[in-house]
Structure formats: C-alpha cells, structure tokens
Amino acid sequence: MTATVPNSMTNSKAVAAATATGTAQDAARLAAPTPGVGSPGAHAAVGSMSIDNVSCFYGSHLAVADVSLEIPGRAVTAFIGPSGCGKSTLLRAINRMHEVIPGAKAVGSIKLDGVDLYTKGIDPVSVRSKVGMVFQKPNPFPAMSIKDNVLAGLIIRGARPRGSAADELVERCLTRAHLWDEVKDRLKKSGDSLSGGQQQRLCIARAIAVQPDVVLMDEPCSALDPISTLAIEELMRDLARDYTVVVVTHNMAQANRISDVTAFFSLASAGQPGRLVEAGLTTDIFSAPKVTATRDYIDGRFG
C-alpha cells in the first residue's frame, strides 16, 4: 500500500528554516513584516521545506550536486542562477516530477513540514497534490472549458465536485488567481480562448484548486508582457499569505521585488553539476552577498 502525504503537517519549522538560510536574526526579520515586500503571513510555520544533500541525475549525468536549503513556509523563495545550473531540475525534484523522466533520479531528502517526500511508500501523486507546479509556458487544457481547467486536478483524481460545490470552488480559485472578474461570464469557453497572462493565472487557479501547501513556479512570467508580469508578481505575493511559493526567475529585479529569500545556484562550467552558492534573505543577498560570484551574477557580470 502506498502512503499519502498527511494533510495536517503541523511541525513548526519556520524559524528553524529562516535560521538555516542565514542567521537567527534573519529568522526574526523574516517573521516580521517587510515594508513594501509583504510578510510571510501569520501561518509562517506551515509549508516549510528542508532540502538535505539532494543530488539529481539524468542517467549517469550529475546535473545538481549536493544541495541543502531551507525553504520557509508561507513566503516566496526565488531560485536564481545561470542557464543550466539545475534550477528547473531541482524544482521538479521538489514535487517528484524529476523521476518521471526516463533514467532520471534524485537522491537525498526533501521534507515538507518534517515529512520526507522521498520516503519509501510515499505516493508521488499525493506529493504532487501537496506541491503544485506552474510552468514557463501557460498550459491550460485546450479541450476543456475555463471552469473544467480549474477543476482539472480534481477531475483527474476522480474527485470532480458537482453543482454548487464546483461553482464555489471555481469562483474561489479564480478570485484567488486574480482572474474571476475577467472570466466569470465565459466559464464555458475554452481555456485556450484567454490571453497568455490570463492563461497563466488560470494555471495558477488550477494549481491551487487541489489545496496544495506549496506552489512551484518555473519562470512563470518569461512568456508574458510587462503588464501581465506585474499581475503575476502581485499574485505571487498574495499567494504567499496561504502557500509556500518557490519561483525560478532570470529577472533579478523581479527576484528582488517579490521574494523573501533568494537562493543563488551556479556551475563551474558547461556540463558541470549545478550547486547552491548561497541563500539568505533577499535583502541581504541583493545588498551584501557573502560570495563574489553572487554579486557578479546579480550585477550582470556572469560569464
């Protein structure tokens, strides 16, 4: 029998999480509201993740080496770093999508509120409902209506809500995704009928409909215009009140604007494994990084 990820993961680790990204002072500062950036919210203890000695392989190729990182709950953590350093690979390992690629595997431990998602017997499908994913290119199901796109995760699991329960859930998720007002009169239209920015918000509504603890986003704005990008950035900050958000971005200004914690990854040269260089409160990483390579990358002096 396969185990599922418990719904009520209450192991309080937020302070420990923030501490591990920097100092004990960091923890206190992360717990306090940050003017202009938002705060991790009142439920900072829930949804924290611990990544311990994680390495990711494609066959025999080591793509990500020995990453240990604490991701605080109910906050935005940004993954930054040059192309090929393994940001997407690590992100996919976090919700056990990496292993879906033939020959790919991850070793080490990734815990959500203290529960190791790689423990033998844990059902990867239940991991993916607790740790949702939004991709670079918006990918609504074109054959499904806007409404069914929101419900898709539940439909796939054979748990489609009906009647008013479905209507309420759809309205709640679309409102949360800042999309309700734009689509409430055309819920039966195809998900494909929306603009790129609207499609991305629909994908976010779909991701949160299954009530995840964590939402992973891999360059969610890279295909969007500046206005849609701003809308998704505001949405990410808003989501962090109730979800742990991890976002990969190549946009340094965006990482600085929206994240509480920044993790910088790099690699020695093409084909070498990606490694975590440093992680800490975003204000510190951007103002006073400890490693010169981080400063160089943030200032655009990489390569």
Ligand SMILES: Nc1ncnc2c1ncn2[C@@H]1O[C@H](COP(=O)(O)OP(=O)(O)OP(=O)(O)O)[C@@H](O)[C@H]1O
């Ligand atoms: N499906 C795959 N099969 C084999 N190797 C892969 C696969 N996907 C990625 N890799 C390799 O793993 C390494 C890390 O790739 P990854 O896509 O995680 O980097 P990234 O930091 O997300 O890059 P980018 O910023 O360009 O998106 C690279 O060397 C890449 O070539």
Ligand SMILES: [Mg+2]
């Ligand atoms: Mg990538």
